[in-house]
Amino acid sequence: MNDAQSACLELRGISKRFGSLGVLDDVTLTVRRGERRGIIGPNGAGKSTLFNIIAGELPASAGSVHLLGRDVSRLPAHRRARAGLARTFQTTTLFPRLTVVENLVLALQAHSPERFHLLAPRSRYRARDEEAVALLDRVGLAGCAEVLVDALGYGEKRQIEILLALAQKPQLLLLDEPTAGLAPADASLVTEMLKRERGGTTMVLIEHDMGVVFDVVENLTVLHHGRVVADGPLETIRGDAKVQEIYLGGNL
Ligand SMILES: Nc1ncnc2c1ncn2[C@@H]1O[C@H](COP(=O)(O)OP(=O)(O)OP(=O)(O)O)[C@@H](O)[C@H]1O
Ligand SMILES: [Mg+2]
Incomplete structure (x- = not known):
């Protein structure tokens, strides 16, 4: 396979301006299939953008923007999702008044040929309920299946959200600060979930917590003022003097 074929995600010269504010400047990077890539950088560096x-x-x-060798730059978000892209956000996006299993079933259904049968009785999708419960079981949350999302703790919501993204079997999963705001015990549950996916889903992870970064990813891209200032294996970035100076304060 040549580089273009083996790339899951390729960004070529991405720039972004909000009016007079330049937020991203000529960002070029390639994430291979199966790779777990971290993106780090100070607040406002342009990561979420x-x-x-x-x-x-x-x-x-x-x-x-190229996904699996295809230029998707002109495709709207829902078409990119259908092409295999899933993401989680810095803030929670579950349906709070539905149960955990209902949230999962909706996510599974959104990616099935029955996705337009929104008014069909849920009983018709018994198999999907079972799939959802099996997914919950994988992360030890089967006991929460019938609980309203509203009643869950923040850490559990985060886990469900990631599970929901993984349930779509994405070609590429974008995770924006999955452990932000979590207590250490919940953060390590989320980290464990992501580690278990090793070798499977291609992931790009924005993360401020260096413990999580070193546990989960193999390669790092460092953004600073919207530019890529370093890109490579963890060990190389750890020793990069420029990165130490601008971001890590010598703590790496
Ligand atoms: N819709 C928008 N309109 C105008 N400016 C924006 C918009 N979205 C983001 N920005 C600005 O772009 C810059 C980059 O923001 P972004 O959210 O991408 O940073 P980030 O690296 O994700 O930061 P953080 O680590 O705090 O999440 C910031 O200065 C932000 O204020
Ligand atoms: Mg952000």
Whole structure:
């Protein structure tokens, strides 16, 4: 396979301006299939904006986005999702008045040929209920199946959200600060979930917690003022003097 074929995600010269504010400047990077890539950088570096551009929620001012060798730059977000892209957000996006299993069934259904049968009775989708419960069981949350999402703790919501994204069997999963705001015990549950996916789903992970970064990813991209200032294996980035200076304060 050549580089273009083995790439899951390729960004070529992505720039973004909000009016006079330049937020991303000529971001080029390639994530191989099966890779787990971390994106780090100070607050306001442009990380979430980059995700919005990859997912199709924001147009880039310049550059192109390629998913599995296909230029998706002009596709709207829902078409990119159908092409295999899933994401989680910095804030929770579950349906709070539905149960955990109902949230999962909706996510599974959104990616099935029956996705337009929204008014069919749920009993018709018994198999999907079972699939959802099996997924919950995988992370030890089967006991929460019938609980309203509203009643869950923040850490559990996060886990369900990631599970929901994984349930779509995405080609590429974008995770924006999955452990933000979590207590240490909940953060390690989320980290364990992501580690278990090793070798499977291609992931790009924005994360401030270096413990999580070192546990989960193999390669890192460092963004600073919207530019890629370093890109490579963890060990190389750890020793990069420029990265230490601008971001990590010598703690790496
Ligand atoms: N819709 C928007 N309109 C105008 N400016 C925006 C918009 N979205 C983001 N910005 C600005 O773009 C810059 C980058 O924001 P972004 O959210 O991408 O940073 P980030 O790296 O994700 O930061 P954090 O680590 O705090 O989440 C910030 O200065 C932000 O204020
Ligand atoms: Mg952000």
